[in-house]
Amino acid sequence: KAGVTQTPRYLIKTRGQQVTLSCSPISGHRSVSWYQQTPGQGLQFLFEYFSETQRNKGNFPGRFSGRQFSNSRSEMNVSTLELGDSALYLCASSLGRGLTYEQYFGPGTRLTVT
Amino acid sequence: QQPVQSPQAVILREGEDAVINCSSSKALYSVHWYRQKHGEAPVFLMILLKGGEQKGHEKISASFNEKKQQSSLYLTASQLSYSGTYFCGTEFGNNDMRFGAGTRLTVKP
Numbered sequence: 001k002a003g004v005t006q007t008p009r010y011l012i013k014t015r016g017q018q019v020t021l022s023c024s025p026i027s028g029h030r031s032v033s034w035y036q037q038t039p040g041q042g043l044q045f046l047f048e049y050f051s052e053t054q055r056n057k058g059n060f061p062g063r064f065s066g067r068q069f070s071n072s073r074s075e076m077n078v079s080t081l082e083l084g085d086s087a088l089y090l091c092a093s094s095l096g097r098g099l100t101y102e103q104y105f106g107p108g109t110r111l112t113v114t
Numbered sequence: 115q116q117p118v119q120s121p122q123a124v125i126l127r128e129g130e131d132a133v134i135n136c137s138s139s140k141a142l143y144s145v146h147w148y149r150q151k152h153g154e155a156p157v158f159l160m161i162l163l164k165g166g167e168q169k170g171h172e173k174i175s176a177s178f179n180e181k182k183q184q185s186s187l188y189l190t191a192s193q194l195s196y197s198g199t200y201f202c203g204t205e206f207g208n209n210d211m212r213f214g215a216g217t218r219l220t221v222k223p
Contacts, residue, residue: 035213058210103211
């Protein structure tokens with residue numbers, strides 16, 4: 001079974017621009033979560049999508065948004081990029097929502113904002 | 115609210131044991147443990163549900179103390195392959211996963 005895939009793997013953008021990241025979950029997985037990872041901050045929860053609906057959202061500004069399609073693929077969008085948005089963005093998929101489902105992480109998209 | 119992990123870093127010799135703690139100020143419903151090697155994605159280790167259940171996987175086990183709102187990860191007879199950053203993820207019953215800042219574990223020969 002193919003794992004979680006994320007595209008692109010690396011991205012360099014300029015302040016003020018916007019960016020869209022893509023995540024394809026494991027086949028059959030319906031929940032997709034997004035995380036921002038920076039040195040010293042660990043994994044910061046961005047949001048979770050399940051059945052095309054955003055179910056949870058972390059403490060990030062409205063510049064961060066996302067969506068999920070009917071095939072469970074998800075996209076994350078960051079508008080008006082700031083230098084502090086430079087990070088590794090990870091998505092994780094799980095079979096469902098709930099306490100017993102482990103998350104499978106993709107390799108991440110490394111975003112650099114200059 | 116982000117759980118607090120301790121220690122932040124630990125260095126071991128092969129064969130030594132280590133304990134990593136994960137504490138929360140809010141009531142926990144579940145704790146997830148993941149390991150991330152440098153340049154790779156986090157990999158699932160185990161989930162613990164409230165009830166104090168202890169789980170194990172080879173020489174890595176974990177416990178969940180509901181009263182203390184704390185989980186501990188135990189690595190016994192560490193191997194070189196155990197090196198990496200360990201994250202605990204806590205969930206408060208709303209499917210909102212919050213991860214700790216991580217514990218960097220280095221195992222030396």
